Amino acid sequence: MLLTEQEIKALTDKILSMTSAEDATASVNSNKQSHLRVAGNNVLTSGTREGRSASVTVWIGGKRGAANTNDLDDESLKAMVEQAEKIARNAPPDREYVPSLGKQAYKPTAGYVEATANLSLTDRAKQIGAVLTECEKNNVIGAGFHSASAQSGGNATKNGNFDFERTTGVGLSVTARTPDGTSSGYFLRSHHDIAKLDTMRIARESIRKALEGKNARAIEPGLYTVILEPQAVADLLGNLAGGFNARNAEEGRGVYSAPGGKTKLGQQVFDEKVTIISDPWNPELPGSQSVGGGGGGFGGGGGFGGGGGGGGLPAQKIVLVENGVLKSLTYNRFWAKQKGVEPTPGPVNTIFQTSGPTATLEEMIKSTERGILVSRFWYIRATDPRTASSTGLTRDGVWWIENGKIAYPLKNFRFNQSVVKMLAPGNVLMVGKPERVGSSEGGGGSLLPALKLKEFNFTSQSEAV
Numbered sequence: 165m166l167l168t169e170q171e172i173k174a175l176t177d178k179i180l181s182m183t184s185a186e187d188a189t190a191s192v193n194s195n196k197q198s199h200l201r202v203a204g205n206n207v208l209t210s211g212t213r214e215g216r217s218a219s220v221t222v223w224i225g226g227k228r229g230a231a232n233t234n235d236l237d238d239e240s241l242k243a244m245v246e247q248a249e250k251i252a253r254n255a256p257p258d259r260e261y262v263p264s265l266g267k268q269a270y271k272p273t274a275g276y277v278e279a280t281a282n283l284s285l286t287d288r289a290k291q292i293g294a295v296l297t298e299c300e301k302n303n304v305i306g307a308g309f310h311s312a313s314a315q316s317g318g319n320a321t322k323n324g325n326f327d328f329e330r331t332t333g334v335g336l337s338v339t340a341r342t343p344d345g346t347s348s349g350y351f352l353r354s355h356h357d358i359a360k361l362d363t364m365r366i367a368r369e370s371i372r373k374a375l376e377g378k379n380a381r382a383i384e385p386g387l388y389t390v391i392l393e394p395q396a397v398a399d400l401l402g403n404l405a406g407g408f409n410a411r412n413a414e415e416g417r418g419v420y421s422a423p424g425g426k427t428k429l430g431q432q433v434f435d436e437k438v439t440i441i442s443d444p445w446n447p448e449l450p451g452s453q454s455v456g457g458g459g460g461g462f463g464g465g466g467g468f469g470g471g472g473g474g475g476g477l478p479a480q481k482i483v484l485v486e487n488g489v490l491k492s493l494t495y496n497r498f499w500a501k502q503k504g505v506e507p508t509p510g511p512v513n514t515i516f517q518t519s520g521p522t523a524t525l526e527e528m529i530k531s532t533e534r535g536i537l538v539s540r541f542w543y544i545r546a547t548d549p550r551t552a553s554s555t556g557l558t559r560d561g562v563w564w565i566e567n568g569k570i571a572y573p574l575k576n577f578r579f580n581q582s583v584v585k586m587l588a589p590g591n592v593l594m595v596g597k598p599e600r601v602g603s604s605e606g607g608g609g610s611l612l613p614a615l616k617l618k619e620f621n622f623t624s625q626s627e628a629v
Contacts, residue, residue, distance in 0.1 A: 166281070166316040167194040167216065169328045175218065175236060176320035182245040185222035185252065185322075189264050192218045192236070193317035196281065200288060203307040205296050210285075222248045228258040260498040264321035268454075270478050272329075275450035280332035280358040281314035288312075295367040299340060302371045304349075308338040312358065319454075319476055327454045327476045334358045335602065336366050339560065340374040341629075347380065347573070348629050349373025350540060350560035352395060354602045354609050356450060373539055373561040380573040382625055383564065389535035389593075390620040391528045391565070394601045397516070397612045399541040400554070400583065402603040404610075405442050405514035407552065408484050410493035414503075419552040419584055420490060433490045433584065435592035437518045440485040442511030448600050449611050451512030455479050480509040487519055488589060514610040518595040528594050528616040530568040536620075537563040537570065540604055541579070552583035557626050576626040591618045 167175075172192045179190035193216070200210040218241060219232035229252030233244040292310060299306030311334070318328040335354030341347070351369035355361050392400075412418030413427040420428045444451035454476045483491045492508070500507040529537065539561030547553045555578065562574040585591065596614035 165194075165214070166196060166314060166330065167192065168316070169318065172316065172318035172328060173320070173326060175241075176318055176326065178238075179218060179220050179241055179245060180320060180322055182242055183220070183222050183249060183322075185224045185249060187223040187264050188322045189221045189319060190218070191220075191317065191319045192216075193315065195313060195315045197311065197313045198283065198285075199309065199311045200292055201309050202292060202296060205299050205306050207292070207296075218244065220245055220248050222252050223258065223261060224249060224252040226257045226261060227252045227255045228261065229253070229255055262497045262501060264323050265325040265476055266321070266323045268325050268327070268476060268478050270327060270453045271445070273444050273450040273453050273479075274447065275332065275356050275452075276314075276330040277332050277357045277359075280312060280334050280356060283312050283334065283358055291363045295338060295363060298364070298367045298371060302340075302375065304340040304342055304371055304374050306338060306340050306367070306370075308336060310334075310336045310363075321476075325476060329453055331450075331452075332356050333608075334361055336361060336363055337604070338366050338370040340367075340370040342374055342378060346629060347374050347377035348560050349375075349377060350395075350604065352602060352604055353600070355600060370560075376563070376570075377561050377573045380562070380575045381564070382575045385577055385622040385624050387619045387621055389532060390617050391525065391532065391535060391537045392615045392617065392620075393525065393537070393539050394596070394599050394612050394614050395540040395604065396538045397615055398601040398603050398610060399544060399556075399605065400581075400586075401516065401612060402514065402601075402608075402610045404440060404516065404583075405484060405511035408490075408492060408494050408511070410495045410503075410508075411499045412549075413493055417550065419550060420493060421550070427493060428490050429493055431490055432488050432589060434485055434488040434587040435589045436488040437520050437592045437595050438485055438488050438587050439483070439517050439519055441481065441483050441515045441517070442513050443481045443515055444479040444510070444512050445481070446513065446515060446611065449513050449515065449609060451479060451510075453479055455509055455512060477507060477509050479512045482508065482510040484511065513608070514612070515598065516610070516612045517598055518613070520595070522597045522613065523594040523616070525596065525614050528596070528614065529565055529570060531594065532565045532568060532616070535565045535616075536574065536622075537561075537565055542604060544605060547580065548582075551585075553581065554583070555580045555623075557628065559628070576628055577622040578624045578626055579621060580623045581621050586617060586620065592616075593618055
């Protein structure tokens with residue numbers, strides 16, 4: 165059972181009362197996770213687990229120490245605090261320390277759904293049974309993973325702030341493969357509301373891709389016009405909003421850096437069809453009500469926070485790119501203080517949209533004389549944060565388009581591609597309607613469209629299915 169707001173508040177207050185440090189923050193979290201895994205058209209495993217944890221960060225004489233525990237009894241919490249204080253006394257000075265926040269006012273988001281938190285195991289078994297029946301009916305071998313999670317957590321500071329939030333999530337991925345192993349299809353979707361997870365759509369799409377991918381042909385790599393399905397866009401751009409890190413840009417380490425310690429703020433960096441925002445209250449993609457610290461997505465750094473507000477600032481809607489123009493870079497509390505600006509209350513999610521007309525996938529295909537349709541990418545690795553470049557492979561469905569129709573399936577490619585060049589002015593030909601989709605390599609969901617791009621760089625062939 166998840167901890168309530170009152171229980172978490174009592175625990176964080178208790179943790180903070182145990183330390184004599186000049187400043188401190190305390191966090192308590194509880195979670196519940198449930199899964200069902202299938203392979204070879206059979207159920208393999210299912211299970212549920214629950215967990216609770218606490219953490220504390222203290223500053224003593226400007227030095228920082230942190231510790232955590234998964235036991236919430238008084239003795240364990242006291243030991244955790246003592247360990248953090250011991251680490252702080254022996255640590256070097258924290259050169260980026262800013263005082264913990266005082267009391268903040270948060271506007272809740274709608275990211276928690278009771279039916280997701282307490283999903284019916286019987287209903288899930290029936291849904292997955294229907295998926296496996298569909299696989300058998302179409303003579304493909306199905307594998308998949310259904311997972312659901314619920315979390316409640318709170319953060320408190322010694323300066324009087326407290327932030328509590330509950331979230332849920334559910335997702336299903338299905339891979340369908342022909343019996344001879346020469347073709348496969350994949351489809352993944354997730355949501356915070358289990359009622360909006362269409363499990364049969366996921367099954368049918370993965371099966372269709374496997375059946376339509378038979379007898380794939382090889383063509384030479386090179387620059388091609390491409391149509392990327394939303395899943396492929398998510399695999400490349402799912403963490404796009406996390407890349408607008410002001411510090412990386414101002415220190416010359418990011419994709420938005422300009423000569424002389426300047427940035428590209430206010431410049432046209434993407435095609436005019438590209439608008440990127442973060443909106444905590446979007447009903448299809450609720451974000452967190454508060455902003456944590458973090459690194460910089462493809463701009464450098466790492467964590468999703470994008471160097472954002474840091475330390476529980478109330479989240480706000482942010483326009484990062486508008487009609488291709490860079491409108492915002494994100495400042496965490498430390499870097500904002502260094503630069504004499506306000507910290508950024510976000511981003512907390514990624515929403516890619518366009519102010520112009522949208523097109524369906526079918527319309528994109530019909531408008532293409534010669535090009536390639538890509539279902540998804542995988543095994544993606546960053547190669548140069550300064551150009552937002554990465555390399556990876558196509559997988560589970562690639563097709564050649566000719567004279568406005570899908571002509572035949574293709575074997576897989578390796579790509580090397582800069583996101584900035586991919587979304588550059590003139591390279592984005594058509595944009596679809598955004599839909600909720602998550603990266604097939606993990607991470608949260610985003611609202612992303614299908615894209616038709618003038619050029620995309622495939623560098624070599626791949627024999628992998």
